[in-house]
Amino acid sequence: MAGAPPKPWPTGQAMQLEPLVRRVLAPNPSPYTYTGTQTYIVGLGDGCAVIDPGPDDPDHLLALDAAIDGEHVCAIMCTHTHRDHSPAAKTLAARTGAPVVGCARLVLDDSGPRADAAFDRSYEPDRVMEDGEQMTGPGWTLTAVATPGHVSNHLCFALEESGALFTGDHVMGWSTSVVIPPDGDMRAYMQSLEKLQAREQDRVYYPAHGEAVEKPHQLVRGMIGHRRQRENQILRFLGEGPHAAADFVPKMYKGLDPKLHKAAEMSVTAHLIDLERRGLALQSDDIWRTI
CATH class of the missing domain: 1.10.10.10 (Winged helix-like DNA-binding domain superfamily/Winged helix DNA-binding domain)
Structure with missing residues (x-):
């Protein structure tokens, strides 16, 4: 795993990555989260989706409020239910009235060797998305891409309008993902990498940790080889x-x-x-x- 870049990190700032995508970095850095969890906001103006709202941290939620700035939130979408990804969904849903959609609920007593990756017991989705199902809003369409392996309920989300893929922890911009049994499954993880390798439409990956991946197929090929x-x-x-x-x-x-x-x-x-x-x-x- 690579070391984190020098500080300061842009924690709490809404950064415009492309016309439909903004990113807000949560203040939860660690040896497993790099500089922290990155929450993505898809859409502008009439309605947006929030992907991986992150930890239930007051400062992060205030930063998301500022980034959304009164926009209608169509959906709060979670790639998986590790505690650095989904806990803010409950609070954000209460504030905005938006449904929580995406991955299925998953709680195991054996949550692996790191405290910040324990499963989120508060997560209660209003809608579980299956592979290929879509969530739509004004000017955007997000398609669920099932990618089990890191955990069994992991989803990526493909932004059809721009060729961006939000990869959660399945593919990160700074390290390979940790696969922790009993729920983490290496065969499933490899099959999910091969599935992404076959997706020619993905132009860029936006991971939950680390920078955007501008050459995604090259990176996935290297991960499979690794x-x-x-x-x-x-x-x-x-x-x-x-x-x-x-x-x-x-x-x-x-x-x-x-x-x-x-x-x-x-x-x-x-x-x-x-x-x-x-x-x-x-x-x-x-x-x-x-x-």
Whole structure:
């Protein structure tokens, strides 16, 4: 994972990215959120949609109020329900009367190694969007693109008028996504990357963390290659003898911040589970070996 850029960061400022898209950065930086969660506002004037409203933080909600500035909010749309993405939906819906639409509700007791990615228990969608369903407003159309893997309920949203794709945490502008079992699924994640790779209409990605991705297909191709390289590393180390999942981290992630070791171990575990399902690895008493 890359380090954050030098401060100051444009927290709380509405930045115009293209005629239909504005971005507001939430004040929740961390080793997993980079400079913070980016909320996107789609549409101008007669009605807008708010994508990934972010944490239920008073300063962030005030910044969203200022950015919307009395516009009619047609929908509050969430890519997934990690706690840095969806909690502000409830408060924003109460303020604006807008429906909460997008991903399904998902709450697991095992929320992984990082506190800021725990599941949002307050999330209650008024409408769950299936793959290919659309939300429309004045001059804009957002299409749901199902991309499970990071979590099973993850959606991206495609802005049909401009070729922009809001990628949430599935594709980020600064790091690969963490895939944490039991809900995170490496096979599903890879299939979702391949699905995006096949979408020729996407001109730019707007991720929830990190800068806009101007060459999206090149990045996705590299991400697929990176994951295959990780899988090959795991198989090579398993060929040397049995390993616990934690044993792979110092071998595969040299120089990694110790704070991120547990997350790296979870991604390795996701790869190992995928290999086991494919008949290439076997687990016994938390020890993995080749078959």
